[in-house]
Amino acid sequence: MPKVPNWQLGREMDYPYERGKPQRQFAAVFNINRCIGCQTCTMACKSAWTFSEGQEFMWWNNVESKPYGGYPQFWDVKLLALLDEANPDGQVWDTSAKDAQNAPYGRYDGLTIFEAAKKAGARQQALGYLPSDKEWRAPNIYEDTSVSWSQGSSLPEHSTWFFYLQRICNHCSYPACLAACPRKAIYKRAEDGIVLIDQKRCRGYKKCVEQCPYKKPMFRSATRVSEKCIACYPRVEGKDALVDNEPMVTRCISACVGKIRLQGWIDDEKSPVYYLVRKEKVALPLYPQFGTEPNVYYIPPRWVPRPYLEQMFGPGVEDAIDRYSNPSEELLGVLQLFGSTQRLIFSYEITDEAAIGFDEKGREIVRVPIEEPVIVRPPQHLNIT
Amino acid sequence: MALVAAVLPAPTDEDLAEMGRCYVEEFARMGWSEDAVMRVFCNPFYRGPHAVYRRKGEQFVRGAGRSGDRRGWERG
Amino acid sequence: MAWWATSYRKATLLLFGLVLLAAGLLTVFDLRLASSQAITLTANQVIEPVPLDDPFAAVWNQASPVEIPLSAQEVTQPMGGGSARAVTARALVDEKRIYFLLEWEDATEDLSLASQEAFRDAAAIEFPSDGGQTLPSFCMGQTNAHVDIWQWKGDWQADIDRGFASVAETYPNAHVDLYPFRDDKTFYPGWAVGNPFSQRERVSPVESLVAGGFGTLTSADVQRVAGVGRWQDGRWRVLFVRELAVGDDDGVRFSLGGSTNVAFAVWDGSRGERDGQKSVSQFTDLRIGREAESGGISTGTWILIIALLSGLLAALVAASGWFILGRGRRSP
Incomplete structure (x- = not known):
């Protein structure tokens, strides 16, 4: 099995194919601290791509409440359990082996899903399981269910912490779905690193469903082949005449009410996403220990116990939260660019007055004032209840 | 309900405080004034912020906004 | 060295050679004697x-x-x-x-x-x-x-x-209020691109x-x-x-x-x-x-048969050589 470099793990790892580096890699940053769990992203995706027969259960974008929620149910708990079983007590990081470029979080000394599968006797390319119908059918079950009733008819107030986790396909650099497909029906596009299932070659074996650790490929009974999040590639390509055929961010990202999402390129130093992930290190990959090098990055929620966050985002959590809570001028500026435009921001500039986003050709596409003017509605139109 | 059984650290007073600080700072970073933020926290309609307000008190909320660089807060 | 000894060795070498050749041919042409x-x-x-x-x-x-x-x-x-x-x-x-x-x-x-x-x-x-x-x-x-x-x-x-089979048959208890564009292939990519699995x-x-x-x-x-x-x-x-x-x-x-x-x-x-x-x-x-x-x-079988026959022939040659020589030795 070839060895490939994985910067998120700070080491090389086994992967069934050689590294095929795309010209640039689709990536996004989601700021968990600002999400209000309104599911507008979920519905934006649903109404664009998955409203037809056989897609009823499909949520290419979903928002789950952690720690209890998951879609499919318990997907991450199950994967973590499988990994722990394969390598009891060995899933650890060596944070002393940090190196800004090649190992920003230290070195992961445990097994990835590819290595765990190899150790288990290589019946699979990646360690995984096939979720049941029951696990798929109710995306937010148990999340907001009370455990007891009090004070008559009023709803109980949860006194514990929780947070919303926004999930789309991670368009991984080393996709496990791609590794799992015996037909090579899954491919990673050279132009933007978006991972797609060839609808003509797929024979519905559900191997991708079984081995994607994030459970984002889904089997569609109405066509008997699998489908997955396509990163709204027609928008990213700039195929929409409504916006002069310029590259646009995905539906879920542009629809976000709380402006928690920002799309860019992970390997382009000019991209604000590169800045947040590689330079400022305020945004972290989701379960980097799986080893797929996922390309959706999260600003971790500040109020959640660190051991839980470190299990989910790796050892970069403490630094990320520290930087987010005490932001630099540049970080504050880049945060202003989140949800500021439907157009895809390729580069940016932060001045004293504004955060400015530019398109691929360097033309200004958005300008957000650092100090927004505050206009207070007069008393007769007050909208605060 | 038996399925919902993950072992988690018990919530502490500090978890709530950090959540409260996060609420305040996210509003402040958008340029909200102290007055506007306080109106949200005092209103039971906004369950999360109001829970912080009830448990931690008004001084905590006002103090959370004053610590650090919180644009708009000082504009009052 | 006596002539018979050389001949015997030649025959053995020939036998080995033929077997190797047969194996080589099978490998080169990736033929299996399935x-x-x-x-x-x-x-x-x-x-x-x-x-x-x-x-x-x-x-x-x-x-x-x-x-x-x-x-x-x-x-x-x-x-x-x-x-x-x-x-x-x-x-x-x-x-x-x-x-x-x-x-x-x-x-x-x-x-x-x-x-x-x-x-x-x-x-x-x-x-x-x-x-x-x-x-x-x-x-x-x-x-x-x-x-x-x-x-x-x-x-x-x-x-x-x-x-x-429709979704309604697979999941009889599921409720769906409306499928827009229900019969438009555009919204069934596998069907639209002609995947045989998706054809109705x-x-x-x-x-x-x-x-x-x-x-x-x-x-x-x-x-x-x-x-x-x-x-x-x-x-x-x-x-x-x-x-x-x-x-x-x-x-x-x-x-x-x-x-x-x-x-x-x-x-x-x-x-x-x-x-x-x-x-x-x-x-x-x-x-x-x-x-x-x-x-x-099949070709593979033919190659094996030829190899075996050649081997047999070589063995015969060697055996007759030994026999001739054996007689020669006994004679004064």
Whole structure:
């Protein structure tokens, strides 16, 4: 099995194919601290791509409440359990082996899903399981269910912490779905690193469903082949005449009410996403220990116990939260660019007055004032209840 | 309900405080004034912020906004 | 050194050389002596009609059943299968068509692929695409020796018998208020791009495929194989039928009186078997028609026979040399 470099793990790892580096890699940053769990992203995706027969259960974008929620149910708990079983007590990081470029979080000394599968006797390319119908059918079950009733008819107030986790396909650099497909029906596009299932070659074996650790490929009974999040590639390509055929961010990202999402390129130093992930290190990959090098990055929620966050985002959590809570001028500026435009921001500039986003050709596409003017509605139109 | 059984650290007073600080700072970073933020926290309609307000008190909320660089807060 | 000693050594070297040459040829041409299972399936010639819709028809009593051992696929990822230990193969041929009947034990009838957890029962027959000139790997063939595969699928059989299963049939308790653009293929990409799995009108439960190595399996442009599968009392009986005479590019060619090779595979859906996870056989000889010639020996077998004969010859030469010399020594 070839060895490939994985910067998120700070080491090389086994992967069934050689590294095929795309010209640039689709990536996004989601700021968990600002999400209000309104599911507008979920519905934006649903109404664009998955409203037809056989897609009823499909949520290419979903928002789950952690720690209890998951879609499919318990997907991450199950994967973590499988990994722990394969390598009891060995899933650890060596944070002393940090190196800004090649190992920003230290070195992961445990097994990835590819290595765990190899150790288990290589019946699979990646360690995984096939979720049941029951696990798929109710995306937010148990999340907001009370455990007891009090004070008559009023709803109980949860006194514990929780947070919303926004999930789309991670368009991984080393996709496990791609590794799992015996037909090579899954491919990673050279132009933007978006991972797609060839609808003509797929024979519905559900191997991708079984081995994607994030459970984002889904089997569609109405066509008997699998489908997955396509990163709204027609928008990213700039195929929409409504916006002069310029590259646009995905539906879920542009629809976000709380402006928690920002799309860019992970390997382009000019991209604000590169800045947040590689330079400022305020945004972290989701379960980097799986080893797929996922390309959706999260600003971790500040109020959640660190051991839980470190299990989910790796050892970069403490630094990320520290930087987010005490932001630099540049970080504050880049945060202003989140949800500021439907157009895809390729580069940016932060001045004293504004955060400015530019398109691929360097033309200004958005300008957000650092100090927004505050206009207070007069008393007769007050909208605060 | 038996399925919902993950072992988690018990919530502490500090978890709530950090959540409260996060609420305040996210509003402040958008340029909200102290007055506007306080109106949200005092209103039971906004369950999360109001829970912080009830448990931690008004001084905590006002103090959370004053610590650090919180644009708009000082504009009052 | 005595002349006999040199000659003896030469003969031994020649023998080794020939064996090496034979091994080398087998390796270079990637030929496998898969027929060494020594089983021959003969398609007996029949005069009365073979019903195309009844795998239990009495005419099958005229076939000579052959039990083909199966084993789990352990050559490439994803490995597994092996739940069916054997398949009973029968074949018949008439003036126009060739018929294969596979029968195997399976406790459950798995016809649906529709839910997230379900897999179908299936069975397949594989032939060397060129009729056995070069014997391909029984595992999906190779780049220079393709295979033709006919796969019968339980869900396709159900599509034909009951119509393409809708979500409402798979999940009777699900409620959906509206599907916009319900019959617009645009919103069913697999259907729109012509994926055979997504098509709603089925002509046959058998898909005709070609492959030239792992991961290359592709649905054939021309689909000419008919069939039917019926499950009864814990056994499947699946009939495959094709015209003998087909066009040049319409798939593997059979000729009355000729022979080729054939391999089999079976999938048990309820055990999650699909793609490489299957029970497979190696290639076995197939003779078509009662008057099947004794020839039809594959190239690999020929090479082995030549090698063995040459070896025998060399041994004879060596032995006679030793005999001559032995006599010479005794003489004064």
